[in-house]
Every structure is written in C-alpha cells, then in structure tokens.
Amino acid sequence: MxxxxxxxxxxxxxxxxxxxxxxxxxxxxxxxxxxxxxxxxxxxxxxxxxxxxxxxxxxxxxxxxxxxxxxxxxxxxxxxxxxxxxxxxxxxxxxxxxxxxxxxxxxxxxxxxxxxxxxxxxxxxxxxxxxxxxxxxxxxxxxxxxxxxxxxxxxxxxxxxxxxxxxxCCGSLFSVGKGTIGGDLAGLPAAPMEWAFYACLALALVSGLFVCLKDRGGYVFSAASALLFTVSATSLVSFICLYVYELPSHHCPFCILQQEYGSVGYVFYGSLFVGGVAGMGVGALMPFRNHASLSRIIPATQRRLSVLALVSYLLFALIASYYLVFSPLRLFP
Structure with a gap:
C-alpha cells in the first residue's frame, strides 16, 4: 500500500x-x-x-x-x-x-x-x-x-x-459507552454541550470585539479562542454531526467529509483551524506589543487576526446552526 x-x-x-x-x-x-x-x-x-x-x-x-x-x-x-x-x-x-x-x-x-x-x-x-x-x-x-x-x-x-x-467502523469507535475517547465524546449530553458551545462563542465574540475596538484583552481573547476551538471540536462529535446525518446515534466526525454530506466537514475543519491559529496568534504576539519597532504593527495585526478568527468561528457556528434548525432530527421535544 x-x-x-x-x-x-x-x-x-x-x-x-x-x-x-x-x-x-x-x-x-x-x-x-x-x-x-x-x-x-x-x-x-x-x-x-x-x-x-x-x-x-x-x-x-x-x-x-x-x-x-x-x-x-x-x-x-x-x-x-x-x-x-x-x-x-x-x-x-x-x-x-x-x-x-x-x-x-x-x-x-x-x-x-x-x-x-x-x-x-x-x-x-x-x-x-x-x-x-x-x-x-x-x-x-x-x-x-x-x-x-x-x-x-x-x-x-x-x-x-x-x-x-x-x-x-466509525459506528463502533464513536458509540456511547464504548470506553474509548470517541465513545466518551459521543456520550457527552447534547443539551449542555449546545449551551456550552454557544456560551463559548459569545465569550469569544465579546472578547474579540474588545480587541478590535479597544486594542486590549488579547490574552483573554486568545484563551477564549482556544476554549472555543476545543468546545467546537467536541461539539462536532457530541451533537452537530447528529444533525448533519439526521441520525440520533451516529457521532462520527469523519463521515461529514464525504460527498454524501456535501463534504461539509472540510468547511467545518477549515474554519475551525483558521480560527484557532488566528486566536492563538493574538496571544502569541502580546508579550511584544511594547517593542519600539512593533508598537504600531502588532496592534494592527492583532485586530486583523481577531477579525479573521471571529469570521471563521462565526462561519462554523452558522453552518452548525443551519443544521440544528433545518434538520428534521429533533433531539429535544
């Protein structure tokens, strides 16, 4: 092979x-x-x-x-x-x-x-x-x-x-109660994970806007971005994939890459990756803001990175929300 x-x-x-x-x-x-x-x-x-x-x-x-x-x-x-x-x-x-x-x-x-x-x-x-x-x-x-x-x-x-x-098969690897990492992620309750996902998104949006408008709070936004990255990846397995597949028990985060589902997984993962890098980049630049030759360059770069991260995470959230709203699957009454 x-x-x-x-x-x-x-x-x-x-x-x-x-x-x-x-x-x-x-x-x-x-x-x-x-x-x-x-x-x-x-x-x-x-x-x-x-x-x-x-x-x-x-x-x-x-x-x-x-x-x-x-x-x-x-x-x-x-x-x-x-x-x-x-x-x-x-x-x-x-x-x-x-x-x-x-x-x-x-x-x-x-x-x-x-x-x-x-x-x-x-x-x-x-x-x-x-x-x-x-x-x-x-x-x-x-x-x-x-x-x-x-x-x-x-x-x-x-x-x-x-x-x-x-x-x-993925049905076995990401089945609830399997005792694997995938099984543990699949077993996370959907309702609390939805609340956690949108709460982390709101935190990232607020802190990101603060960086864009006030040039402050870079560490907070970077931490919020890292948290949202983790929660978003977990949410894919916990509940987002269920709405994409329209099946209440199929948690696989890889089948969404296939053409049967419009290869939407690449958009999910691409937006998540860009948001994660941009958010981490904001925090990585924070210790050097006071350097004489970078005093204007870094704040401007951080604002652009914050906008890029917010747009990427919003794209992820909008696509996820589309499936939550329009999928015929209903996990809650």
Whole structure:
C-alpha cells in the first residue's frame, strides 16, 4: 500500500518539509547563539543575509505542512475502501496503532506552524529583526522536533497498512459507552454541550470585539479562542454531526467529509483551524506589543487576526446552526 500515489505524496512532502526544517533549525541555532544586530562582524552580516533565505524556506515549508493536514485526512478517507469494516477515515486511522497519533500530531504541528507564520510575518515588518531569536527558538525547541516525530510516526502508520486488516467502523469507535475517547465524546449530553458551545462563542465574540475596538484583552481573547476551538471540536462529535446525518446515534466526525454530506466537514475543519491559529496568534504576539519597532504593527495585526478568527468561528457556528434548525432530527421535544 506504500505505492499508493497519495501516500507517496504525503511521505515525500513530509521528508522534504523535515529536511527544510532541519536546515533552518541548524542556522536558527547559530542565529540564537551569535546574533548581534549592533555588530558589524562578517558573521553577523552572513547571518543577516541568511535569515532572508531561511525565512522564505520556512514560509513555504510550513504552508505545505498546514495543507498536509487536510490532504492526510482526505487520504485516510479515500483509503477506507481498502479495509474490511472501515466506512470512513475513522476506520482507516484505526487500522494500526499509529493512525490516530499521526492525526493528532498533524493537528498540533499545523496549529504551531500557523502561529510561527504569524510571528514571522510580524518580525519581517520590524526594522530591527525584533523577534528573530523568539521565532528561531520556537522553531528549534518546539516545532522542528514535533514535525520530525510526526514524520516518523506517519511513516510507521503507512508502513503498517495492509489490505487484509479488519478494522472497526466509525459506528463502533464513536458509540456511547464504548470506553474509548470517541465513545466518551459521543456520550457527552447534547443539551449542555449546545449551551456550552454557544456560551463559548459569545465569550469569544465579546472578547474579540474588545480587541478590535479597544486594542486590549488579547490574552483573554486568545484563551477564549482556544476554549472555543476545543468546545467546537467536541461539539462536532457530541451533537452537530447528529444533525448533519439526521441520525440520533451516529457521532462520527469523519463521515461529514464525504460527498454524501456535501463534504461539509472540510468547511467545518477549515474554519475551525483558521480560527484557532488566528486566536492563538493574538496571544502569541502580546508579550511584544511594547517593542519600539512593533508598537504600531502588532496592534494592527492583532485586530486583523481577531477579525479573521471571529469570521471563521462565526462561519462554523452558522453552518452548525443551519443544521440544528433545518434538520428534521429533533433531539429535544
């Protein structure tokens, strides 16, 4: 199964991205150790010239890393027909012990990649490289190791896929009382989860508008955004999917990716991802607001990120609300 075109594309892209990040991390470590903007040494001049190349390489690499998350989900969904018992990506990911770890690692690395791109964008607009050590420290210590781990785990996942494997269907994995994480999420009561979802949405909207209008409360909005991201993902399993499928017991968050349901899952996950990255980006920039070269750049960037996050979460909420209102399924009298 390793010869499958989509699998080969994912493996090759992961290797290339990992190679680019290793190259960037090598020079990033030198920058962290030796960077001194007030020095006119030959080493400093080399580092200044090199940082443009590294930033460009990382920009492209991390954009592809973000896109790889959605391509991985698409590939897992496409592969389900190869396994007995699988009905969607849920079964494909459960075909061996590396599927879901790869999936969650990709979510983590893509969110962090998005935050790095935000920091890099702001740093590039400062005249004195104000965040250069911050962004390369983030790369070397956190992002690069996680991407390397993800690449290895993803390889083990695809290497361990065999067509003769009998896997579980999503109905089994996300059934109430199953004793799995999916079963626990499916077992969350729908009514309280609906209240929690809309309450978190209201909190994010209020705090986001406060950032846009008052240029204050960035940490609060970032925390509210992270909370809404988590609650929204949980709500998909708990009750939103039920209205999409018009079935009171089908909690799978992957079947909504299929054409039978208009591939609405990609819109759900895309809007959720953009909102999460933008919200986290607002908080990530907060410690640097008082830097002289960024005193005007960061507030303006945070306002744009707040608007982007709010629009993304509102899109998610509007689509979810559409299904809640117009679906013939009624969970409550």
């Amino acid at each position: 390793m010869q499958h075109p989509a699998i080969l594309a994912l493996l090759i892209s992961s290797l290339l991205i990992s190679g680019m990040l290793l190259y960037a991390a090598w020079y990033g470590a030198r920058i962290i150790r030796s960077w001194n903007l007030h020095s006119g040494s030959e080493l400093q001049l080399q580092l200044e010239r090199r940082t443009y190349l590294i930033s460009s390489i990382l920009g492209y690499a991390l954009v592809f890393q973000v896109l790889s998350l959605f391509f991985f989900i698409f590939t897992a969904d496409t592969l389900h027909s190869q396994f007995t018992g699988a009905m969607c990506a849920a079964g494909s990911l459960n075909a061996n012990g590396y599927g879901y770890p790869t999936f969650f690692l990709k979510i983590a690395t893509c969110l962090l990649a998005g935050v790095w791109l935000v920091i890099n964008h702001v740093d590039a607009r400062g005249y004195d490289y104000p965040l250069i050590k911050v962004k390369y420290g983030f790369l070397v210590i956190i992002l690069m190791p996680l991407v390397l781990i993800e690449t290895i785990v993803q390889f083990r996942y695809f290497q361990g896929l065999h067509a003769d494997v009998i896997t579980s």
